[in-house]
Amino acid sequence: MHHDYDFLIVGGGMVADAAAKGIREQGSEGTIGILGEEPTPPFPRPALSKKLWTDPDFTFDAAAMHTSEETGATFHLGSPVTGVDTEARTATTAAGDTFGYGTLLVATGGRPRRIEGLEPGDRVLYFRDLADYNRLRELAQGRPRVVVVGGGYIGSEIAAALSQHDCEVTVVHPGEVLGDHVFPDALARRFESLFTDAGVRVHGGLKAVGGREDGDTVVVELSDGSSLEADVVVVGLGISPDTDFLPADVARADDGGVRVDERLTTSVPGVLAAGDVAEYPDRILGRRRVEHVDNAGEMGSAVGRIMAGSTETYDHTPMFYSDVLGVGYEAVGTLDASLETVVDERDGGAVVYYLDDQEVRGVLLWDVEVDGGLDQARAVLAEHARPTDASALVGRIG
Structure with missing residues (x-):
């Protein structure tokens, strides 16, 4: 099938929601199409590792973003894009459908980094989206043994959340002390003590180098030759920009992200990028790619307005945050x-x-x-x- 939209957004996350609302904020009545690889509409990703676990009064309804209702955007969920033709101004999905566009926004974020042998499945979760949260919440009811691989934002937040739901949690990370790659030594030790005091086992100085499933058990192989057995494994090792579907004329950054200017425009007219995938010139910090919610919301809103005719530049320097224990x-x-x-x-x-x-x-x-x-x-x-x-x-x- 073929569809045409004035504004086509590839990626169905928080940037897509903010961009669609930004288009309407600018006063445009043009048609908006959103191609999302995930089967669910935009949802606030931070809630998946924070408030949905820790605040019993926080509901899905409270977090819902109501993108279609507020903007009239048409969603095509479960529609991963496999290619873009910037001359014909079309995008093609894995199902073979084509989508014509007047202006294209690349908002695909990134794909979780994988560990060889640990394929995503019912008991191995590369935690990223609403489906991952739903599955982990279901598994947590059985108070399983959980190995969390990675001590960054996702790893630490998920380990903290699971420890508060009576799961037996072990964290594997490469540092000497949890958080020592970002916090000075005294704070890192205080940070780690939050977890050990909550009953979390912390294995520092190790990397997960492989693994396998053995019946209902998942085996995680570690860099020192030892291994850990778990009922569930959650991996949070960061992401790589999701840009493989883009043609070569869309310029990339060294890490594979999409290079944009201060108006979030790529090297190709009519193609913009925003969110985790975009390397942009921050007015204070210089060129960078930011994988945090404040940037997703602010950059998403700005790029929507720009797509709809605003002459603004993106001048927000984003913050990031975490809440654990x-x-x-x-x-x-x-x-x-x-x-x-x-x-x-x-x-x-x-x-x-x-x-x-x-x-x-x-x-x-x-x-x-x-x-x-x-x-x-x-x-x-x-x-x-x-x-x-x-x-x-x-x-x-x-």
Whole structure:
């Protein structure tokens, strides 16, 4: 079958929702088509590893995004795109359907990184979407043994959530201390203690290098030659940009993401990109690709308005956050524990500055509430400088 839309969005996540609403916000009445590989409409991804596990009063209805109802967009779910012809202005799906477009938005996000031998299935989840949440929630009712591979945002949040549902949880990660790739040593040790105090077994200094299913048991093979047996394995090792379906004339970044300018336009007229997949020129931080919800929402709204005729540029510097086991943090910029850090202790919390030889690169607000703290952090980063005495940063925020 063939369909034509004024605005065609490839990808059915949060960026698609925000973009469709941005198109309407700009006043356009053009037709909107959304091609989603997943079988469900857009849903707030952070809820899948946070509030749906921790807040009994938080419901699916409360989180629903109501994209079609609010924008009139037509969804084609379960429709992975296999190719785009930028000259003919068409996209083709795995089912062989073609979709003509006036303007195309690439909002495909990324695909989870895999471990050889651990194929996704009923007991091996590369946690990413609503179907993964539904399956894991079903499995959690049996209080299974769960191995979580990866100690980043998804891994730590899922491990925390499962530990609060009486599952037997083990986390495997490559660092010496959980979180030590992003937090200074003292905070990383406090972070890990949140998990061990909750009964989570933490195996540091190890990578999962393979695995297999053996009946109802999943075996995870580790880099030291040992292995772990589990009823369920959840893998959270990050994503790779989903861009294989795009032609060569759409310029890529070094990591495979789509390069865009300040108006989120690619190297091909009429083709834009936003969200996890887009490498863009941040006005403060420089070129980067950001895989966080604040960027998805803000960039999605902006790209929708731009598609519908707005002359704006994308000038938002996004934040990111996490909540685990009663502790929450927010941050802007680069959190890299190999950088110099200045820790400003605050009544059990902290403000942490990350510096290189020339400037402050990132700011972390760990378990503190500061009115306007993120905007203050952005202002510090925008100075592109560092004091001669780095300890002078103490007290800058708050």
